[in-house]
Amino acid sequence: MTTESGYTLYHPKWYRHPVSVWWWLSSWGYMKFVLRELTSVPVAIFSLLTLWQVRSLANGSEAYARFETWMSSPLAVVLNVLIFVAVLFHTQTWFLAAPKAMEVRLSGKRVPDILIIVSNYIGWGVVSAVVAWFWLGR
Amino acid sequence: MLKKMTPLLWFLFSAGGTVAALLFPLHVLVTGLLIPLGWIDVPGYDSMVSLVSHPLARAYLFVLISLPLFHGAHRFRYTLYDGLKLKHLHVPIVLICYGSALTGTAAAAFFLWNFS
16 A cells, blocks of 8 residues: 555545546536635745735835836736735635634634634724734834 | 655745735835835835844844745645646746745845844
């Protein structure tokens, strides 16, 4: 028995119905799942953009001007619109999954899912407001 | 080795996902759209430098860059496994995904540590 592929540690001889690589195109639910998982790419791209911004800041005003010029190019604006949509989708699905990832109990009773989701949204608003104030509000 | 790391990788995934969910919408909106489109008064180079010079701001930026990179790496790894059925390529996938996240983290640490 080989465990090299990592799929079939047990019962390697069972017949498995072959599934197409495009399995997720067959229903909107699957497609939404794959789109949700693919928000990882825009999230990572924005991390790298922020890294580039920090590097430009460290390298002086000319480097920072180059960063700002690139960010206002049409290509970058389109990219950032896509990133923004993807990040909002990530936030929404992340908060939706929060009650499933962590069960909260208060005096032995399970806190209803909707309360956890709503408190996530409130936290999001508060955190965004605080950061915006430090960053832009002075 | 990877098996031993699995709990840590899932922790980084969820910590990074939470950081991205809470903070990225505002950052993308401001850095990616409002400033480039000129819709708000830009914090210019000097005020950005004085802001980032603060140690807490640098720690914040480190978290903002690094954790979502690990979140993205972990999630993308499993998307390649399940979405594109590439699990048999798990060695290069693991190396490229977490390798990129580690490189980005090291670069962020370098630039933020030496920031003056």
